[in-house]
Amino acid sequence: MVSKELKVTTEAGIHARPAAAVVETCSRFQSRISFIKGDIRANAKSIMNIMLLAAEYGADILVEAEGPDEAEALGAVERLFAEKFRQE
Amino acid sequence: MDGSSPRKVLRGIPVSSGIAIGPAYLFHPQKREISRHPVAPENVEQEVARLKRALERARKDIQGIRDRIAGAVGEYEARIFDSHVLILRDEEIMGTIYSDIRENLNNAEYAFYRRMNQISDRFDQAAGGFLKEHLIDLRDVASRVIDILTLSDGGKDAPEIHHPVVLLARTVTPSELAQFTTGNTLGICLETGGKTSHVAILARSLEIPAVSGIPWKELSLEPGQMVIVDGNAGQVILNPSLRDIKEHEGRRAAHWAHEQDLAGLRDIEPVTSDGKYISLAANVELPLEVESVLRHGADGVGLYRSEFLFLGREDMPSEEEQYQAYRHLAHHLAPRHVTIRTLDAGGDKPVPALQVDDERDPMGWRSIRVSLRNPAIFKVQLRAILRASAAGNVRLMFPMISNLQEFREAKRLTEQAREELRAQGLPFDENLEIGCMIEVPSAVLMAKEIAREADFFSIGTNDLAQFTLAVDRSNERVSDLYEPHSPAVLRQIQMVVEAARSQGIPVGVCGEMAADPYLALLFIGMGVDELSMSPGGLLEMKRMTRAISYEDARRSAREALRLGTATEIHQWLEDKFRDLFVRLGLRRGTGAG
Numbered sequence: 001m002v003s004k005e006l007k008v009t010t011e012a013g014i015h016a017r018p019a020a021a022v023v024e025t026c027s028r029f030q031s032r033i034s035f036i037k038g039d040i041r042a043n044a045k046s047i048m049n050i051m052l053l054a055a056e057y058g059a060d061i062l063v064e065a066e067g068p069d070e071a072e073a074l075g076a077v078e079r080l081f082a083e084k085f086r087q088e
Numbered sequence: 089m090d091g092s093s094p095r096k097v098l099r100g101i102p103v104s105s106g107i108a109i110g111p112a113y114l115f116h117p118q119k120r121e122i123s124r125h126p127v128a129p130e131n132v133e134q135e136v137a138r139l140k141r142a143l144e145r146a147r148k149d150i151q152g153i154r155d156r157i158a159g160a161v162g163e164y165e166a167r168i169f170d171s172h173v174l175i176l177r178d179e180e181i182m183g184t185i186y187s188d189i190r191e192n193l194n195n196a197e198y199a200f201y202r203r204m205n206q207i208s209d210r211f212d213q214a215a216g217g218f219l220k221e222h223l224i225d226l227r228d229v230a231s232r233v234i235d236i237l238t239l240s241d242g243g244k245d246a247p248e249i250h251h252p253v254v255l256l257a258r259t260v261t262p263s264e265l266a267q268f269t270t271g272n273t274l275g276i277c278l279e280t281g282g283k284t285s286h287v288a289i290l291a292r293s294l295e296i297p298a299v300s301g302i303p304w305k306e307l308s309l310e311p312g313q314m315v316i317v318d319g320n321a322g323q324v325i326l327n328p329s330l331r332d333i334k335e336h337e338g339r340r341a342a343h344w345a346h347e348q349d350l351a352g353l354r355d356i357e358p359v360t361s362d363g364k365y366i367s368l369a370a371n372v373e374l375p376l377e378v379e380s381v382l383r384h385g386a387d388g389v390g391l392y393r394s395e396f397l398f399l400g401r402e403d404m405p406s407e408e409e410q411y412q413a414y415r416h417l418a419h420h421l422a423p424r425h426v427t428i429r430t431l432d433a434g435g436d437k438p439v440p441a442l443q444v445d446d447e448r449d450p451m452g453w454r455s456i457r458v459s460l461r462n463p464a465i466f467k468v469q470l471r472a473i474l475r476a477s478a479a480g481n482v483r484l485m486f487p488m489i490s491n492l493q494e495f496r497e498a499k500r501l502t503e504q505a506r507e508e509l510r511a512q513g514l515p516f517d518e519n520l521e522i523g524c525m526i527e528v529p530s531a532v533l534m535a536k537e538i539a540r541e542a543d544f545f546s547i548g549t550n551d552l553a554q555f556t557l558a559v560d561r562s563n564e565r566v567s568d569l570y571e572p573h574s575p576a577v578l579r580q581i582q583m584v585v586e587a588a589r590s591q592g593i594p595v596g597v598c599g600e601m602a603a604d605p606y607l608a609l610l611f612i613g614m615g616v617d618e619l620s621m622s623p624g625g626l627l628e629m630k631r632m633t634r635a636i637s638y639e640d641a642r643r644s645a646r647e648a649l650r651l652g653t654a655t656e657i658h659q660w661l662e663d664k665f666r667d668l669f670v671r672l673g674l675r676r677g678t679g680a681g
Contacts, residue, residue: 016171046180054218
């Protein structure tokens with residue numbers, strides 16, 4: 001298993017559209033990917049779970065990936081955060 | 089059903105008169121009432137498959153909408169639908185619903201609905217209101233799936249209303265209300281929406297007693313239990329006692345007797361005692377209101393709000409669809425006039441396909457501004473209205489004009505539409521009148537110039553008052569500053585009437601103020617030719633018109649306009665006319681009924 005803490009830097013937080021980008025990205029991998037905020041753990045392939053995290057601007061998200069392509073998956077999520085969920 | 093639920097009296101705002109007594113129908117935000125039907129164990133897999141098919145159908149439908157929006161509006165806007173698709177594909181959530189069906193033998197609708205409700209609640213409660221704005225997405229997706237499950241896919245659970253009910257809801261949109269108005273809605277009890285809200289206006293025109301301002305969470309009753317909605321007193325009684333029912337049956341009988349009495353006025357002319365004819369016309373939203381317009385003896389339609397065709401849908405109504413709606417009114421009401429106002433999108437009337445969302449700002453992106461910036465879409469409407477003019481007496485009216493240039497531009501596009509129709513050999517009325525709504529103070533100041541180029545004026549008092557007073561009616565903290573009796577508002581109306589007079593064109597008032605007998609009397613005295621209101625208020629207004637003299641109304645208008653404050657005007661009018669209005673049995677403005 002690999003994990004990394006990432007910060008949400010988009011102003012509106014992870015609302016519907018960024019959540020859609022997260023799910024689309026994570027669904028390309030076989031690994032199980034979780035977003036953890038505080039004591040809530042969300043399956044990153046479930047849009048409703050990701051939205052229910054209510055991850056606002058500045059929130060710290062612990063991302064965990066576990067499976068055959070876990071390193072690539074974590075890398076992709078990291079890029080997604082860096083690119084502000086490609087919302088521009 | 090729990091027969092022992094206690095009697096409960098709730099006070100709200102009376103928004104549509106009359107009294108309804110009947111079984112409750114709880115209308116959930118997710119649109120449909122869903123009931124639980126146990127599934128036989130051997131049919132469980134079929135039930136899961138049924139839900140999967142519905143999810144797939146919904147996904148395809150949404151994909152279609154997404155593609156249309158991407159083409160018509162843009163890729164960015166279309167992306168919101170990606171999240172809708174992903175909600176349907178959310179295997180984590182859907183998995184829990186499949187388990188619910190399999191383990192608890194719940195029907196697909198119920199299992200899906202229940203899970204979606206849990207998620208909506210969590211969205212609603214999420215920290216910092218973070219997800220509130222996405223509730224609508226969730227609701228949209230959920231109701232689409234429920235619709236598919238209940239209506240087309242087997243349809244065994246179709247929640248048609250087979251018997252008369254009292255509708256209880258947090259909120260309903262006009263298009264939702266339209267689904268219920270097949271004669272089975274006895275009364276309405278709502279949480280949101282004041283007297284001038286869209287739904288309230290619609291309830292009045294459909295003559296459904298309604299009370300708003302009743303918190304949803306107070307509605308502690310089961311579907312089917314008795315409810316009384318008293319739209320005169322603004323009261324709702326849950327689980328009424330036998331005495332309540334007897335008492336309200338008596339009041340309902342009195343209300344009906346009053347209506348019956350008024351019905352006798354239907355075919356009598358609306359003239360003052362000294363012979364001045366006042367045209368009394370109806371405000372209409374739905375083609376199906378034709379019958380109500382005729383029943384209330386209207387001289388015509390002073391305001392047809394065409395936006396009803398555009399609300400609550402993702403695409404735009406086609407020219408043919410619009411034409412059919414306009415033609416229906418023109419044809420059935422001929423030779424009476426039908427004044428069709430072009431799309432007044434915005435404010436509380438979102439039109440998604442035009443990117444006019446729930447924008448609350450009444451001074452923003454709405455109405456004629458949207459139409460003029462989307463000439464292709466606007467012309468579809470103009471062509472439909474012109475074509476309908478061949479079937480009856482149609483008048484065309486542009487809303488929210490704030491300067492002469494806009495009015496000219498709208499007329500220019502109308503001329504283009506005419507030329508197109510001529511080229512295609514499609515018939516329309518060459519003498520169709522084109523009028524201007526006056527509801528922006530800048531148009532009041534330029535009324536004389538606009539009157540030279542318009543065939544008629546119609547004063548929209550709701551917007552004129554809020555723009556003049558700089559009060560957003562929907563903002564509760566300042567809404568008490570919204571004073572229809574304000575001398576500033578009344579003087580503007582006087583200016584518009586004088587401008588119309590000077591150019592020899594007729595002028596009407598079509599806002600809610602026209603239905604208030606005191607203000608209507610002032611308008612008559614100022615020289616207004618037509619008062620247009622919800623059909624339900626027309627017969628009382630006719631009784632009032634016939635009881636007063638034009639001379640007296642003129643004197644009263646002159647005197648009232650000399651007063652300095654809204655309160656003084658209000659008081660002066662009440663002192664002078666209340667006794668008369670009570671004697672006439674007018675409900676509005678006298679608190680009777």
